[in-house]
Amino acid sequence: MGIFIPIGVAVFLxxxxxxxxxxxxxxxxxxxxxxxxxxRYGWLDNxxxxxxxxLGNSLPGPIATKIAxxxxxxxxxxxxxxxxxxxxxxxxxxxLIYLLKILRKYKQSPIVKGMSLLVQPVIAIMMxxxxxxxxxxxxxxxxxxxxxVIAGLAFLALGKFKIHPAFVIIFAxxxxxxxxxxxx
Amino acid sequence: MKNPxxxxxIGMMRTGILxxxxxxxxxxxxxxxAVSRYHWLDDDExxxxxxIANTLPGPIATKMAxxxxYKLKGWPGAIVSVAAHVLPSCIAxxxxxxxxxxxxxxxxISNMISAVMPVVAVMLGxxxxxxxxxAVKGLGRVLGITFFAISFLLLQVISLHPGIVIMIFLxxxxxxxxxxxxxxxxxxxxxxxxx
Numbered sequence: 001m002g003i004f005i006p007i008g009v010a011v012f013l014x015x016x017x018x019x020x021x022x023x024x025x026x027x028x029x030x031x032x033x034x035x036x037x038x039x040r041y042g043w044l045d046n047x048x049x050x051x052x053x054x055l056g057n058s059l060p061g062p063i064a065t066k067i068a069x070x071x072x073x074x075x076x077x078x079x080x081x082x083x084x085x086x087x088x089x090x091x092x093x094x095x096l097i098y099l100l101k102i103l104r105k106y107k108q109s110p111i112v113k114g115m116s117l118l119v120q121p122v123i124a125i126m127m128x129x130x131x132x133x134x135x136x137x138x139x140x141x142x143x144x145x146x147x148x149v150i151a152g153l154a155f156l157a158l159g160k161f162k163i164h165p166a167f168v169i170i171f172a173x174x175x176x177x178x179x180x181x182x183x184x
Numbered sequence: 185m186k187n188p189x190x191x192x193x194i195g196m197m198r199t200g201i202l203x204x205x206x207x208x209x210x211x212x213x214x215x216x217x218a219v220s221r222y223h224w225l226d227d228d229e230x231x232x233x234x235x236i237a238n239t240l241p242g243p244i245a246t247k248m249a250x251x252x253x254y255k256l257k258g259w260p261g262a263i264v265s266v267a268a269h270v271l272p273s274c275i276a277x278x279x280x281x282x283x284x285x286x287x288x289x290x291x292x293i294s295n296m297i298s299a300v301m302p303v304v305a306v307m308l309g310x311x312x313x314x315x316x317x318x319a320v321k322g323l324g325r326v327l328g329i330t331f332f333a334i335s336f337l338l339l340q341v342i343s344l345h346p347g348i349v350i351m352i353f354l355x356x357x358x359x360x361x362x363x364x365x366x367x368x369x370x371x372x373x374x375x376x377x378x379x
Binding site: 054057095118148 | 203231249294
């Protein structure tokens with residue numbers, strides 16, 4: 001590095017850059033974070049990065065913030081933790097808030113109305129594709145039978161009996177922890 | 185309404201702790217808390233917000249959390265909402281690194297996480313269906329299906345980035361009503377001419 005950057009600022013910048021260039025949610029910016037963390041700054045080596053990613057994937061919550069929290073803390077303690085999270089979250093969140101503020105101001109105009117109408121078919125198809133990918137991942141990791149049983153029960157619980165998703169997810173955990181091992 | 189800060193904290197913490205599979209798969213959970221349970225906003229507004237959020241870079245779940253908090257209680261609300269959503273898992277990340285081998289090699293834990301995937305798939309599927317239904321209601325069957333087909337083509341066949349596809353549709357959407365009016369006027373003109 002030619003110029004000296006204080007470490008807290010470097011942590012903030014690294015995560016700011018990785019996330020502002022990452023288009024399509026947290027998972028899309030993992031390669032960009034890798035580039036900053038491993039290639040540019042050398043905060044973690046290859047093995048450490050993949051270990052951290054494995055831990056991140058076995059915990060809930062957004063992946064980008066988990067990576068930021070871990071690396072930030074690892075490099076510079078709790079101030080690093082905060083700097084990394086700030087770089088990850090704040091720029092895009094503030095941009096969204098201001099953009100929506102402008103759009104909501106012109107809510108009644110046919111232009112904004114047309115925009116919010118036309119966006120619905122895209123969201124529907126996007127969700128459909130996500131559904132497909134998620135289902136394929138499920139079948140790939142626990143097989144057809146378990147996937148169909150869990151999906152069927154979840155469909156009934158969520159759609160018909162309107163049970164809170166939290167309970168359905170906890171049930172799925174229990175199923176995965178106790179019933180799946182019995183069959184393999 | 186109960187204290188909005190309490191609702192935000194409980195609702196967003198729940199989505200942060202139960203959301204497996206990264207930001208996009210947590211969207212149905214956030215929608216459940218925001219729309220069905222606490223009525224922070226209606227479904228249309230949630231849909232718009234999600235669409236606009238997708239046109240911006242950065243993690244999707246934190247953008248949604250920030251907007252919801254901001255809508256309820258301004259900037260302090262945004263901070264509470266995002267903190268509730270990300271801090272539990274972020275702090276867990278820092279402290280659990282010692283147990284990394286136990287956690288990422290345990291068959292039981294990976295089975296548990298995999299078992300949540302079909303549930304997430306069902307939730308995403310339900311959202312897809314509801315947005316599809318709304319699109320058909322708003323656009324009519326013919327236009328609705330046409331736009332589904334175009335979206336599918338752009339997203340899956342051409343593999344254009346979702347953010348870009350949404351921008352294209354937003355751009356067209358800005359002129360949609362104008363175009364519709366013009367077509368309608370032409371039709372009535374023609375009718376008048378032939379009459």
